[in-house]
Amino acid sequence: MLSNISLSIHSGERVALIGGSGVGKSTLLAALREQLPNQVAWCPQQPGLVPMLSTFHNIYMGTLGSQTLLYNLANLIKPLPAARQAVEPIAQALGLQQQLYRSVDKLSGGQQQRTSIGRALIQQQPIFLGDEPVAHIDEYQGETLLQLICQRHPTVVLALHDIDQALATCTRIIGLKQGAIVLDAASDQLQAADLAELYKANSDTQAPQNAG
């Protein structure tokens, strides 16, 4: 999918990956995840939640590694105070406090995506890798959530399809086309129109295949 890419991202950067569908954004993100698996909070496009568990448990899953098996099991049966203290503020910030103890298969697509963000936030990693993390969330809320993500992570790499969001949120824009980097610039040197080109040309050559 990707061809011969060399890319360095520095700590503190907020990078947006943009480009049409199928150009390799997700593949690039996954490759980034492989580089530093232990410092990354991962927020994929498919939330991949466990439908029969509650929002609380799906968010809590991000911190499983920092607790003992016994604690985790007890918490699975009945949410424990310490775990609630960790999860509830995040749920609050994501606007999920009403749905916290409901199983996630009863949530809307947007709520599920927010749960997925919650699961990444709770990990408190230095790097956040997000693949269209706010695609199914309305524009205003999406904006807020992206701000929240940036506040809590020094380094952020996001695949985004919304060019305005990318320009507003990120400090660096990387444009992809057919698996190659065709654009890499600071966001304050770019206009929305420059980026629109990326999509136009792309849609001619690229047959829509696997999304992302």
Place this chain on the structure above:
Amino acid sequence: MQCQLIRSLLLILLWTGAVAADTTNKPEFVFTAIPDQDESHLQQRFNKVAAYLQRELNVAVRYVPVKSYAAAVTAFRNNQVQLAWFGGLSGVQARRLVPGSRAIAQGYEDQFFRSYFIAHRSSGLEESDSLPETMAGKTFTFGSKGSTSGRLMPEYYLRQQLQQAPDQLFSKVGYSGDHSRTIALVQSGAYQLGAVNYKVWESELAAGKIDTDKVRVIWQTPPYPDYQWTLRGDIDAIWGADFSARLTTALLEMQDPELLASFPRSAFVAADNPLYQPIVDTAIAIGLIDAEQ
């Protein structure tokens, strides 16, 4: 739901722990008997014997039913029962497995017990002085695999007189499980031939359960020692120094005809282990037990 399940599992754990701690040493004296005939009435028959022993010995006595000869021996070996009414072979097996145990009494008739070879009319075999050569190629059923009168002695005489192992001699060899079943199977023609305990044959004949037009005796074995009461050696330590002596007396003095009919025997007489040496030798000869090392 998972939570509820786990809670009840914990509760169960506690309960079984408590029960396990609780059931050490109930001084109830338990005995069994090999299920040699009429299995459904075993419980009835032997509950009366249990009541008699309880009266005579002044301790709680219980009878437990078992499904097979081997199960009786295993229960005796595991100390689940302390006393058992065994056949000749099962008694020998039990005493080999439980050092210190001994035969204490046998039925009067057990001093000269016999097996009958029986045949269905369709086999064309008649009563004779020895086992007829014409048995070859027919179907044959023993009683239980571990029976003295239904397996051990008949097999011994078959091998001795016809010089062949049963499964070579007959077209089919079965093990009915008990003597009543052997009679029923030969009477129905499921097997052409069979070997039974003469005592069971006589009592079923008297009870009118046998149709002599269909099945008849064709040969009887010479006498041999059979059924006996066998007692574990370690019981005096639990029930008192003279317990085994009192128990032996109670058995030997059993006179109620109704009780004796459960066995069915006319009386009990004293017995000891060496009395059963012929059974041991026969069992070794046909490979049912290994020679002692």
Place this chain on the structure above:
Amino acid sequence: MLANNKTPDKPDTSAGALRRVSLWFAAIALLGLVIADISVTTLDPWTELRLMVAGALSPSVWSWSILASSLANTFAFALQGVTLGAIAGFSLALGYRFTLVRAFCSFIRSIHELFWALLFIQVAGLSSLTGLLAIAIPYAGTLAKIYGELFEEVDPLPLDNLPRRRRGLSYLFYTVVPLAWQPMATYTSYRFECAIRSSAILGFVGLPTIGFHLETALGEGHYSEAAALFYALLFLIGSLRLWLHKRLLPLYLVVVFVYLPPQAQLSWQLLVRFVTEDIVPAPLRNQSFNSETLTAFSQWLQLLWQQQLWPGLTNTLVLGQIGMVFSGLLALALLPLNSSLFTAKRSWARGLGDGFLILLRTLPEYLLAFVGLLILGPSMLPAILALGIHNGAIIGHLLGRYSDQIILRADASGGVTGYFYEVLPRVYRQFLAFLFYRWEVILRETAILGILGIGTLGFYIDSAFETFRFDRALLLILASALLNSAVDQLSHYLRRRLHLKTTPESL
């Protein structure tokens, strides 16, 4: 078996391959029929059958208290056994990716409940502990396999999305386990029904379940009593779904453990003796290790092979093969009874067919074979019938449900033509999958039918127990376990090779 396939690594999925394998199996079964003894030896099977039918029509209860207590015991052993089996099976399934764990599970489930019971009776007597363990151990092996396969089949995404570092069991409990929970529960409840059958059958070797009295009554020809006991068993199984609700399960669990706490008078001495003496091959017992004992041992082994292992293995394989092919034929014959393709317009017919197959499925093959022996006399015939009826009904039932998903063209022909040209080709792949999945189970059953007097491994195992030669018994049991594991592997290989898919819960 597949010698005529030139490229062993390339999966062969054409109908030709399925046909070839089926023909091979049928041919081997036919060959088996030539060797096998399938005569009717009873002079007048009709008399016995008439008596049985008369008994079945006039059930009578000999003792209500015995009926009730043996029914309660049957239920208690089954529930306890499955609970313990599920807990152990679940724990094993967590490590199912390790070959050693897989092999262990395969081993413990390849030994039939009855053989486990016979082993435990030697050390724990006819106790409630024996009953519990005899069911729990093989069921743990089966459940571990099913759970393990379900774990492998869940959506991998949730687990993949979690942080990669310090992954422990917690991760499984939060992702894989909840995802697999529903099918696990469904399958476990199906196994519970099987466990009631197993529990009933344990009575045949002396445990106080309904089989204890059923065996006596049948053996003595008290068919009215037998019928009452049998109907009680059917009623227990049939009514489960009415009162065994998930929410009441904890209550029932507490009740059965209070009613029948698993206990036994275990003697440490006896246990040590069993392990260090009884099961040690006789020539090696209490002997120093030298060339003489080695010669004695090899002679012992040779004799055992000639007289018991070889005939036992051959008969088990022959009977198992015939039983399997007969099961398959019967399943295909029964299919129209409970497939909506044939009964679509008459829902009552479908209900009737379904009920009939469930009834046949509920009959334990061991019991069927026992009854068959009483009617037909001793030969392999009753065993073949028993294996075929029980397993054929199970496969037929599954196949019926599978065929419900098939949509035929509106102008597809019906009746016999439709069966052979439209339906059979469509279900055949799935049919083979079910049959191969069942193969291992059929063979395990075949081995234990020997206890009834048919010359399979069970006959020699039972004889060894009867004469207290536990060394032989253990060796024979191990041989039967090995045979089952080998067949399990072969079946796995064939299913993969022919691309036959079974969902684990369909076993």
